Amino acid sequence: MVENTDSVARRNVYVLVASQAILGAQMPMIFVVAGLAGKSLAPNACLATLPISLMVIGSMLTANPISAFMARYGRRAGFVLGAFAGALGAAIAAFGLSRGSFAIFVSGAFITGIYQSAQGFYRFAAADTASDAFKPKAISYVMAGGLLSAVVGPELVKLTSTAMAVPFLATYLTVIGLNLIGVFLFALLNIPTPKPAAAGTVAGRTRMELIRTPRIAVAVIVATVSYALMNLVMTSSPLAVVGCGFHVSDASNVVTAHVLAMFIPSFFTGSLITRFGVERIMAIGLAILACAGVVAMAGVQIENFFAALMLLGLGWNFGFIGATTMLTASHTPEERGRMQGMNDFLVFGGVTLASFSSGGLMNCSGGTVQAGWAAVNLAMLPFLILAGGALLWLRMRPKAAAI
Numbered sequence: 001m002v003e004n005t006d007s008v009a010r011r012n013v014y015v016l017v018a019s020q021a022i023l024g025a026q027m028p029m030i031f032v033v034a035g036l037a038g039k040s041l042a043p044n045a046c047l048a049t050l051p052i053s054l055m056v057i058g059s060m061l062t063a064n065p066i067s068a069f070m071a072r073y074g075r076r077a078g079f080v081l082g083a084f085a086g087a088l089g090a091a092i093a094a095f096g097l098s099r100g101s102f103a104i105f106v107s108g109a110f111i112t113g114i115y116q117s118a119q120g121f122y123r124f125a126a127a128d129t130a131s132d133a134f135k136p137k138a139i140s141y142v143m144a145g146g147l148l149s150a151v152v153g154p155e156l157v158k159l160t161s162t163a164m165a166v167p168f169l170a171t172y173l174t175v176i177g178l179n180l181i182g183v184f185l186f187a188l189l190n191i192p193t194p195k196p197a198a199a200g201t202v203a204g205r206t207r208m209e210l211i212r213t214p215r216i217a218v219a220v221i222v223a224t225v226s227y228a229l230m231n232l233v234m235t236s237s238p239l240a241v242v243g244c245g246f247h248v249s250d251a252s253n254v255v256t257a258h259v260l261a262m263f264i265p266s267f268f269t270g271s272l273i274t275r276f277g278v279e280r281i282m283a284i285g286l287a288i289l290a291c292a293g294v295v296a297m298a299g300v301q302i303e304n305f306f307a308a309l310m311l312l313g314l315g316w317n318f319g320f321i322g323a324t325t326m327l328t329a330s331h332t333p334e335e336r337g338r339m340q341g342m343n344d345f346l347v348f349g350g351v352t353l354a355s356f357s358s359g360g361l362m363n364c365s366g367g368t369v370q371a372g373w374a375a376v377n378l379a380m381l382p383f384l385i386l387a388g389g390a391l392l393w394l395r396m397r398p399k400a401a402a403i
Contacts, residue, residue: 008190009130013141015188016122020145021152023083023182024119026090026112026175028153028259030055032252033161034109035239035359037168041102049359051093051109052235056355058089058113059120060348066117067341074193075125079186082118085111087179094172108172115179117344123321124340127328128191136278136325140270143263143321150259154252161248194333204335207342216339218394219326220346222282225387226319228350229289229380233296233312234258235355236362236376237305243369244300254305261313269321278326279391285318286388293377300370308377319387 031052039048070078093108126142127135160170210216237258238251273281292311298304331339361379362372 006131006134009126009128009134009138012129012189012191013126013138015185016126016142017145019079019182019185020119020122020142021148022185023086023115023178024146024149025153025156026086026149026178027116027119028150028255029157029171029175030109030112031234032154032157032238032255033168033171035235036242036248036251037097037105038102039239040167041096041100041105043102045363047102047359048239048363049235049355051106052231053352053355053359054106054110055089055113055116056231056348056352058110059117060113060345060352062114062117063120063344063348064341066114066121067337067344070121071194071337075121075128075191076186076189078121079118079125079189080183082115083179083183083186085118086115087176089113089115090172090175090179094169094176097166097169097172117348120344120348121340123324124328124336125189125191128333128336132329133274135328136273136321137270139324139328140266140268140273140321143269143317144266146259146263147266150256150263153259154256157252158249194337204332204338207338210331210335210339211342213330214394214397215326215330218390219323219330220343221390222286222319222387223323223327223343224347224350225383226285226289226316226323227347228354229383230262230312230316230320231351232354232358232379233292233376234309235358236373237309239362240300240369240373240376241302241305244373246302246305250302254302254309257306258309258313261310262317263313265314265317266321269317270325273322273325278322279395281318282322282326283388283391285315285320285322286384286391288315288318289380290384291315293380296377297374300373 034051035049038051039045042048042050066078066082069081089108089112091108092111093105096104096108122142123139126138130138156174157171160174161168163170211220237254241251241254242248269281288311292308292315295304295311296308327343357379358376361375
């Protein structure tokens with residue numbers, strides 16, 4: 001039975017890996033160019049990262065509706081909806097660039113957030129048909145699909161950023177194409193839709209009961225902190241690199257290295273979790289994030305940017321995949337719609353705050369690029385303490401009380 005289940009799960013993993021690679025290429029593309037394009041359009045430099053912030057808000061606000069949509073109509077329908085939203089958001093952003101309108105540009109970014117929210121469920125979909133033994137590896141392999149997108153996305157930026165008279169317009173037109181091509185992959189998914197609860201009944205625990213479960217609470221905290229801090233630093237990194245006298249291509253290379261570090265470890269993160277335990281891998285991830293901040297504040301040479309952003313990616317990988325693994329093992333299939341939607345709502349809520357803070361800290365702290373970059377990285381400290389404290393609290397609780 002397990003063998004048959006994992007046969008289906010492996011096929012779904014192949015589809016989701018391909019989806020992560022093709023459709024996922026748009027995310028590094030947007031993270032490289034959105035802040036730079038926003039700065040050229042925004043009436044105030046402090047608003048340069050607003051497009052990224054609104055994209056994250058779009059992800060946060062649609063996490064629960066998309067999760068509920070998938071619970072009712074299936075993963076395939078939800079992923080197709082997300083891809084069409086990605087194409088629409090890119091089209092609106094491209095129109096805003098062509099008209100020189102910051103308002104239209106950020107509207108497109110908000111719509112793109114729907115795609116980002118749907119992509120976030122790829123990792124959960126990988127676990128839907130997997131056995132308990134294969135689940136950490138399934139999640140990890142799907143996250144590894146971002147490896148190709150980490151290479152393709154920034155390379156497409158280099159090819160398209162100045163390909164048309166309006167900078168970055170061709171980049172957003174390329175994003176439209178990626179969504180329309182990738183959407184056909186989802187026809188190959190084989191993930192059953194959960195059976196609806198009988199009328200007048202609630203299947204499983206309520207949202208409040210779920211979030212009060214210690215292991216779920218800690219998983220949500222670590223996932224939120226890992227993702228938010230990654231976004232906080234990555235959002236500002238192209239501005240910092242260019243602001244310190246380097247070229248846009250250097251910023252693309254730094255983002256490429258960062259995204260590679262996010263996804264290459266995914267080939268073995270699942271095995272590490274199985275061997276050493278999920279809590280230990282999550283703790284190592286938080287420690288690596290702290291090291292990233294130290295390296296970033298040690299200097300603004302191009303080597304510092306590369307090293308700091310690579311550590312940032314590795315720390316995110318261990319923290320986020322570990323938290324996702326802990327979460328999927330802590331709820332039932334009947335609870336997944338409400339729990340996964342609530343999780344991503346909270347995660348992207350934290351990412352939204354980080355994204356808003358990133359632009360303000362980077363552009364409006366101390367008056368120099370160096371001071372702004374230092375402020376961005378120093379802001380990581382209290383949240384790392386929070387997540388580390390939550391893990392320590394869970395470790396100190398009796399095992400039965402932590403479930």
